[in-house]
Amino acid sequence: MSTLAINLQDMHHHYKDTPASYAGLSIAQWQVDITERVFLHGNSGSGKTTLLNLLCGILLPTSGSVSLFDHNISALSNSQRDLFRAKNIGVVSQKFNLIPYLSVLKNIQLAAYFAKNSRPDVNSDVQTLLNALQLPSNIIHRQVNQLSVGQQQRVAIARALINHPRLLLVDEPTSALDASAKNAFMDLLMQICDNTKITLIFVSHDASLLHHFDSNLDITTLSKAEETMSL
Amino acid sequence: MILLSVAWHSLLSRKKTAILTLISLTISIVVLLSIEHIRLQAKESFNRTISGVDLIVGAPSGQLNLLLYSVFRMGSPANNIKYTSFTMLEKRQLVDWAIPISLGDSHRGFRVIGTNNSYFTYYRYGKKQSLQFEHGSKFSSLFDVVIGADVAKELNYNLGDEIIIAHGIGNTSFTKHEQTAFVVSGILASTGTPVDKSVHVSLGAIEAIHLPPSALKKWLTNPEKTPPVPKSITAVMLKLKSKLSTFGLQREINNYPTDRLMAVLPGVAMTELWSLMATVENLLRAIAVLVLISSLFGLTTMLLASMNERQTEIAVLRMLGASPVTLLLLILLEAVILVSLAIIMSIVVLTLALYSLEAWLAAEFGLFLSDDIFTMELMGLISMIFIATLIVPLLPGIAAYKHALHAQLSSH
Numbered sequence: 267m268s269t270l271a272i273n274l275q276d277m278h279h280h281y282k283d284t285p286a287s288y289a290g291l292s293i294a295q296w297q298v299d300i301t302e303r304v305f306l307h308g309n310s311g312s313g314k315t316t317l318l319n320l321l322c323g324i325l326l327p328t329s330g331s332v333s334l335f336d337h338n339i340s341a342l343s344n345s346q347r348d349l350f351r352a353k354n355i356g357v358v359s360q361k362f363n364l365i366p367y368l369s370v371l372k373n374i375q376l377a378a379y380f381a382k383n384s385r386p387d388v389n390s391d392v393q394t395l396l397n398a399l400q401l402p403s404n405i406i407h408r409q410v411n412q413l414s415v416g417q418q419q420r421v422a423i424a425r426a427l428i429n430h431p432r433l434l435l436v437d438e439p440t441s442a443l444d445a446s447a448k449n450a451f452m453d454l455l456m457q458i459c460d461n462t463k464i465t466l467i468f469v470s471h472d473a474s475l476l477h478h479f480d481s482n483l484d485i486t487t488l489s490k491a492e493e494t495m496s497l
Numbered sequence: 498m499i500l501l502s503v504a505w506h507s508l509l510s511r512k513k514t515a516i517l518t519l520i521s522l523t524i525s526i527v528v529l530l531s532i533e534h535i536r537l538q539a540k541e542s543f544n545r546t547i548s549g550v551d552l553i554v555g556a557p558s559g560q561l562n563l564l565l566y567s568v569f570r571m572g573s574p575a576n577n578i579k580y581t582s583f584t585m586l587e588k589r590q591l592v593d594w595a596i597p598i599s600l601g602d603s604h605r606g607f608r609v610i611g612t613n614n615s616y617f618t619y620y621r622y623g624k625k626q627s628l629q630f631e632h633g634s635k636f637s638s639l640f641d642v643v644i645g646a647d648v649a650k651e652l653n654y655n656l657g658d659e660i661i662i663a664h665g666i667g668n669t670s671f672t673k674h675e676q677t678a679f680v681v682s683g684i685l686a687s688t689g690t691p692v693d694k695s696v697h698v699s700l701g702a703i704e705a706i707h708l709p710p711s712a713l714k715k716w717l718t719n720p721e722k723t724p725p726v727p728k729s730i731t732a733v734m735l736k737l738k739s740k741l742s743t744f745g746l747q748r749e750i751n752n753y754p755t756d757r758l759m760a761v762l763p764g765v766a767m768t769e770l771w772s773l774m775a776t777v778e779n780l781l782r783a784i785a786v787l788v789l790i791s792s793l794f795g796l797t798t799m800l801l802a803s804m805n806e807r808q809t810e811i812a813v814l815r816m817l818g819a820s821p822v823t824l825l826l827l828i829l830l831e832a833v834i835l836v837s838l839a840i841i842m843s844i845v846v847l848t849l850a851l852y853s854l855e856a857w858l859a860a861e862f863g864l865f866l867s868d869d870i871f872t873m874e875l876m877g878l879i880s881m882i883f884i885a886t887l888i889v890p891l892l893p894g895i896a897a898y899k900h901a902l903h904a905q906l907s908s909h
Binding site: 344368375 | 499500502503506507509510810813814815816817818819820821823
């Protein structure tokens with residue numbers, strides 16, 4: 267068992283109908299250790315979101331492989347990949363986080379359902395998580411579109427953590443938050459990472475957050491590395 | 498189960514369109530079910546009206562006409578037949594029993610049937626059921642009246658009440674036979690056939706009230722009155738000892754030299770009645786099916802239209818690990834929820850409507866509808882509607898599936 271959480275080898279991806287200006291994403295090699303916290307940045311359109319989609323298996327590489335925790339997820343069947351994502355990867359993104367018409371509890375239960383997480387104490391897990399995230403426990407039956415943005419963000423974290431994932435992908439979570447909410451959010455996130463052995467990929471433009479992370483990666487250099495090597 | 502709850506909440510989040518779709522589905526299912534129910538019930542109600550009669554004999558006209566006025570008490574007889582023809586038929590070796598019928602009078606909107614006591618003994622309806630008396634008994638004197646269950650209920654008549662018979666069949670007939678009051682001697686139990694709405698009197702009484710006033714007065718004052726012998730009646734119902742002789746006797750009656758007679762087989766006439774109705778029936782069904790199809794398309798349109806606003810939702814579900822098939826299933830579940838609700842609502846609406854309109858339909862149209870709509874045929878129809886709902890929303894379902902295949906996290 268290696269200590270690698272993420273291992274990309276000769277991975278190349280381009281969209282079928284991309285404009286000629288976009289070369290696609292090519293990564294010769296990228297490895298992230300378990301429990302490492304990676305700050306990923308880059309200009310818009312440089313492929314950050316594509317990389318996240320590749321990591322959680324929603325997109326498949328055109329060539330090469332994506333391995334997570336020694337599983338080559340590119341080689342799994344579609345349903346296996348869906349299940350792997352549900353069980354091992356938690357995602358928190360700026361938008362498109364929660365299903366607006368469902369209650370907080372239903373949103374979180376849904377994540378557990380797709381991960382086939384049938385432990386009877388899912389509900390008490392939800393309570394524990396909400397407490398840990400400093401959310402009042404009476405919001406559990408509220409519809410998420412009645413919550414504030416900050417509360418929704420924390421519910422999204424709870425949802426991402428319910429299945430005890432090994433990899434947490436966070437996509438520009440702080441851009442909708444004001445300064446104090448942003449700090450509170452970061453503190454919370456780091457606290458969670460301290461308490462669990464989770465690997466964190468954090469995509470952001472905000473360089474002021476850099477001090478929280480083990481490594482800082484520019485997607486352009488990650489992708490260009492391959493180009494220079496192949497040239 | 499959680500998927501069902503997601504589908505349910507998703508519908509709730511689009512309450513307005515969902516409710517409109519539900520209403521349109523309910524209306525179309527009500528239309529379809531009620532047309533089918535009325536069709537089946539009308540058929541059954543007509544078919545159960547008469548049972549065990551082999552031949553109906555009347556004056557020559559159409560066989561349908563004869564059937565309608567003699568059995569269903571609809572329309573007016575074209576002509577009468579001689580009373581002696583009846584006695585001739587009654588005495589025939591082949592004949593098991595014969596019931597004479599004389600029409601033409603009414604009592605407060607209900608048809609008056611002149612007949613004799615063999616009517617109460619032999620008349621059969623439904624599954625060879627005979628007439629039962631709720632109160633009283635058959636004719637024992639000339640001016641006795643036996644009324645059907647609906648007549649008793651609506652006019653609130655009891656045994657011993659005196660009633661007046663009017664000439665003609667309108668409710669407000671001018672020539673009322675007022676010198677001669679009839680007395681209610683019997684009230685029949687409810688049968689669910691036109692018998693319930695009939696006033697039965699003896700043939701002699703019919704003849705008596707139609708005597709010229711002077712002759713009637715003379716006859717009434719006659720201390721030893723013997724019932725006048727009727728000269729003519731409207732129709733005769735015959736039961737033969739052997740069904741095999743039906744066609745022979747029919748031919749013989751049609752060629753009877755001393756009176757102009759026509760004999761029809763009730764079953765054949767009934768079939769002619771239904772073949773007349775078949776076109777209308779099929780047209781109604783076609784309209785009902787089209788209405789249903791259009792509202793199923795309405796359902797599809799609603800689900801398809803929601804696809805755009807749901808792209809993000811689909812992306813979230815994908816990210817949580819939902820497979821594209823699960824998303825297709827979610828859309829189908831929404832359709833199934835809506836249609837199930839629509840079916841339940843239409844059953845409730847239809848049952849309530851039938852329950853409240855039952856009496857009116859029976860009184861106005863002679864349609865005896867049961868308010869039990871859980872018949873085999875209707876259940877079959879409901880399951881067909883259900884299957885159609887599983888097929889029609891496949892279109893938005895597949896759209897969801899495709900969205901799901903290409904759904905991604907995106908930051909814009």
